[in-house]
Amino acid sequence: MSPLTESTFFILLSLIPGARHGYGILQDVAALSEKRVNLSTGTLYTALKRLLDDGWIEPVEEADATRGRRTYRLTAIGRRIVDEETARVTQVSAVARRQLGDAR
């Protein structure tokens, strides 16, 4: 699997605690990335559509979904993707730290 883009990774991370609606994801992504990743509404939904099509997230049927408050949650596949990406980032980070430590 190729590494995830930063925005995709943060969107998936924002759904770890539970289901979120679109605006909630926008805020979470900004908060988790310490405002490095600021998604617009358009780019958020382009990413959400791809994640939905790939089966990494799924919509949660709610009563007020018709009023534009549809929420999304991670699927089992999405959760596995997050775990794998986290492991990859952790490994890369460990290698980088080790190398930097050796250099010092």
Added chain:
Amino acid sequence: MKILWLYALLLRLYPREFYDRFNTEMVEVFTQAWSRHLHRRTSLTVFCLHEFGGLLLSIVIEHRRANSRFGLRRLFRRRFVPLWLFVFSLGPAALLSQSYWGYVMVPASTISAVSSIDQIALVRFDADYTPSVVPLNAMPTSVLSDFPPSQILSAVPTLLEMDVALDPALVRRLLAALAREGVELGVITEQPREPVINPNGCGTNCFHSGVQPQADGSLLVIYPEMAVEGQPRMGSFTQQFTPNDPWYYNFIIPAGYVVQGRDANGVPIIFIAMAGRVGGDRHRYNELTFVQEADGLTLRNRQSYNFDIAGIEGVNMPVITLFLFAPLLALWFTIRLLGSLMSVIGKHVIRRQSSA
């Protein structure tokens, strides 16, 4: 609120499917983002550049994605797995059909090369491959659809005299041409074969006859005795068939047509259709088209394959494909089912752990 109206209007630029699916949500999210902007009093320019720039970028991406709907990447998604399984089944089925029968789909008869027919004769090919004319009504199987030469009849435009004797000179040239091409007509049995009875008993499926051509031209056919109620009974009985017997040609005698005519340019040609044997589950079939020249016959076209009359005539490849595809599809659905089951169990466990 003109900005909301403008945003809602621009959403129309998305592909229809995307618009129908997300426009309500996007207006809602944009409204919330706008409210937040008003509340925090951030720069309008920055907000507009961010939101509308992102919107336009997203519209471009979605249109590109919609245009590549049938692109390769889409085809590798899970929903297309059955399609790929079908394609993967087609390959081995085609290879198997090609190697065993000599065709993927039964090729069309090359009789179409003959534009006008001067004479057509139904013939049997003797042990030395000498063709001799057979009355059409003496070979009932010649009009059965699973006897490839019978398909020639439908291509004959006019009713012609079929029982015309072949010119001896033409027969000689034909024999020379066939010998040069090394045409295999199938095995002509000279000695009776050992009757075979499956010791486990298999009804008519273990029926194998031995055939011995006799000096008077008749055929001595040796039948094994049939299994009775699943119990094999050794032994055999014989029956002699003469050329006047309708089933005479159902045994090892190769047969077919010799068609004399002209091609579209008026060039005299000879078309030969030969079945290695009339009966049997799988027999060799040849079609050869020769150009008649002053010094003999020159091959123009030839096609040969093994025709199977075991119930899947000409559709071997589709039938094999289904036999390969069905278990693969069942396996795929089983895997999907197990995956879904494990997902549900996993969710249940996580929910229990969360509540604990």
